Amino acid sequence: MSPTDSAADTPVGSAAKSPGFAAEFKDAVTLRAFGLVLGGLLVQLAFVVSYVGAFHSPTPHRIPVAVAAPQQASAKIVDRLNALDGNPVEATAAASAAAARQSVLTREADAAFLFDATGTKDTLLVASAGGPSVSQTATQIAQKIEAAQKRQITVTDIRSPNSGDGRGMTSFYLVLGWVIGGYLTATIMGMAAGSRPANRHRTLIRLAVLVPYAIVSGLAGAVIVGPVFDALGGHFWALTGIGTLVVLASATTALALQTLLGLLGTGVVVLLFVVLGNPSSGGVYPAPLLPSFWSAIGQALPPGAGTTLVRNTVYFAGNATTSALWVLGAYAAGGALLAWAASWWRERRTAAA
Structure with missing residues (x-):
């Protein structure tokens, strides 16, 4: 028998035996792999807790209401509304019915109560474009109070969503797409083939690429909600x-956290923008219907600030948008600066090592 024949008769697996299940298990289940799986589980549980915690029992809390009534009755009505159990509304006196109406349109109030001193038929002004759930809740509260006082109330919606905007949710969905696109793009740039750990030059290149990407994203979103679906038309x-x-706010913040913390940074981004940011944004339930924690953080995160900025620009002539602009600008500029600083810090650590 020739050496060639001998080799041909040898079983394929005999030259390199399998290390066995135990060895494969030990090699596969490393401490790092366990940590990643545990991290995924924690994010999953946080997602459930955050959404259920925010939405499971929407309860009105200090809904801003402007009260227009004769001077002798105004203070009494305001005090009575502010004394309701659970503080569902926060009433303030308005100088006139016109002033009360204007406070709703400028987003100083979510509803306006107009008292009829000569009869028993009052009026409640709401603006469902600012959040249908708040308008409905304010209506229910007013109807209950009026029935107890043997009075009637007429509800007038002075600013409803566009016909293509359904229940006024387009602003939220639009911003959600922008936020997700921003942090996903920043993540992909860090994972793309040929990418290296970020240094200052590479970070500047990535930041420069994010600018035209953000412009195209903004343009595409405006096309979709405007000319395509006519949901938020007229504000292209x-x-x-x-x-x-x-x-930019989403992408630069994601780039900064990923440069600073590595893979953990991606988890922090998801925690901030998805787990906490989405349920607290006011897109589903505005702040007066959310528990105190979600109500407090909502406008300090890009999803909430972005939703408010879009909604108030389209429906309320840009009123009450200054804070949202500052929040988004701070994330965009702060994220860029932190990304550059983090890459510089990593360079120094590598040089020192």
């Missing part, structure tokens, strides 16, 4: 600018 360039800012 304003929405393009808002979209650019939202995407």
Whole structure:
């Protein structure tokens, strides 16, 4: 028998025996792999806790209401509303019915109560474009109070969502897409083939790439909700600018956290923008219906600030948008600065090592 024949008759697996299940298990289940799985589980549980905690029992808390009534009755009505069990509303006196109406349109109040001193038929003004659930809740509270006082109330919606906007949720969905697109793009740039750990030059290149990406994203979003579906029409360039800012806020923050913390940074981004940011944004239930924790953090995160900025720009002539602009600008600029600083810090650590 020749050596060749001998080799041909040898079983394929005999040259390299399998290390066995135990060895494979030990090699596969490392401490790092266990930590990643545990991290995924914790994010999953946090997601459930955050959404259920925010939405499981929407309860009105200090809904801003402007009260227009004759001077002798105004203080009494305001005090009675503010004394309701659970503090469902926060009433303030308005100088006139016109002033009360204007306070709703400028987002100083979510509803306006107009008292009829000569009869028993009062009026409640709401703006469901700012959040249908709040308008409905304010209506229910007013109807209950009026029935107890043997009075009647007429509800007038002075600013409803566009016909293509359904229940006024388009603003939330639009911003959600921008936020997710921003942090996913930043993550992909760090994982793409040929990418290296970020240094200052590479970080600047990635930041430069994010700018045209954000502009295109803002433009595309404005096209979708405007000419395509006619949900938020008539504000094309304003929405393009808002979209650019939202995407930059999300993307630069994600880039910074991922540069600073590595894979853990991606988890922190998901925690901030998805687990905490989405349920607290006011897109589903506005702040007066959310528990105190979610109500407090909502407008300090990009999803909430972006939703408010889009909604108030489209429906309320840009009123009450200054804070949202500052929040998004701070994330965009702060994220860029932190990303550059983190890459510089990593360079120094590598050089020292």
